[in-house]
Amino acid sequence: MPTGGAPTASQTVRLPEPSPLSTMTLDEALRTRRSVRDFRPDALGPELVGRLLWAAQGITSDEGFRTAPSAGALYPLELYVVTGEGVSRYLPEGHGLAPLARADVRADLAAAALGQAVVGDAPLVIVVTAVLSRTAAKYGADRGERYVHLEAGHAVQNVLLEAVALGLAAVPIGAFDDARVAEVLSLPRAHAPLYLVAVGRPR
Numbered sequence: 066m067p068t069g070g071a072p073t074a075s076q077t078v079r080l081p082e083p084s085p086l087s088t089m090t091l092d093e094a095l096r097t098r099r100s101v102r103d104f105r106p107d108a109l110g111p112e113l114v115g116r117l118l119w120a121a122q123g124i125t126s127d128e129g130f131r132t133a134p135s136a137g138a139l140y141p142l143e144l145y146v147v148t149g150e151g152v153s154r155y156l157p158e159g160h161g162l163a164p165l166a167r168a169d170v171r172a173d174l175a176a177a178a179l180g181q182a183v184v185g186d187a188p189l190v191i192v193v194t195a196v197l198s199r200t201a202a203k204y205g206a207d208r209g210e211r212y213v214h215l216e217a218g219h220a221v222q223n224v225l226l227e228a229v230a231l232g233l234a235a236v237p238i239g240a241f242d243d244a245r246v247a248e249v250l251s252l253p254r255a256h257a258p259l260y261l262v263a264v265g266r267p268r
């Protein structure tokens with residue numbers, strides 16, 4: 066399963082433009098967000114998947130700035146998308162997906178997440194990884210590590226709130242075996258898994 070190489074334009078699947086889909090206020094999203102671990106199995110579709118990815122790392126300015134802040138605007142995060150249809154990587158430039166594998170690896174990912182059933186049952190799992198060297202090159206290894214962890218939190222909180230605003234639900238997952246997640250997704254060595262978010266329609 067080749068996941069390391071840069072995808073060519075012809076392989077990229079464009080996601081629908083992230084036009085506003087929700088009228089829920091931020092205040093209401095903050096009040097109603099709750100970790101949910103029981104989802105309906107139906108797929109979310111490209112519009113919703115695209116919105117959630119955009120919330121995490123979408124580009125929102127001509128200069129390339131994104132929905133989530135980034136230390137030094139160095140953008141170390143790389144997002145992987147796991148659904149029943151396979152594995153892909155989010156490409157903020159062009160708001161697209163680079164398909165990487167067609168297999169449904171959710172059961173393997175659930176096993177890597179210490180057997181958490183929600184990871185296997187969710188129609189969508191976003192895997193947040195980081196390329197530490199992008200940030201460490203400027204801030205050093207220790208500070209860089211702190212910054213990529215903070216950034217993963219920013220990105221995931223955006224997903225959690227966007228999910229609520231879209232009538233979906235989610236749970237952040239920090240309990241997993243890093244090496245097994247990397248193996249299941251065939252991650253490039255430099256892409257270290259930091260955080261998972263399982264998303265779906267609440268039952």
Ligand SMILES: Cc1cc2nc3c(=O)[nH]c(=O)nc-3n(C[C@H](O)[C@H](O)[C@H](O)COP(=O)(O)O)c2cc1C
Pocket residue numbers: 098099100101102181236237238239240241
């Ligand atoms: C860093 C972090 C890691 C977490 N890891 C898991 C996890 O592995 N599995 C899980 O079911 N929930 C996980 N959670 C969700 C917490 O259990 C949940 O946020 C907490 O119980 C508070 O509930 P609430 O999110 O509904 O407010 C995690 C939350 C955080 C912030």
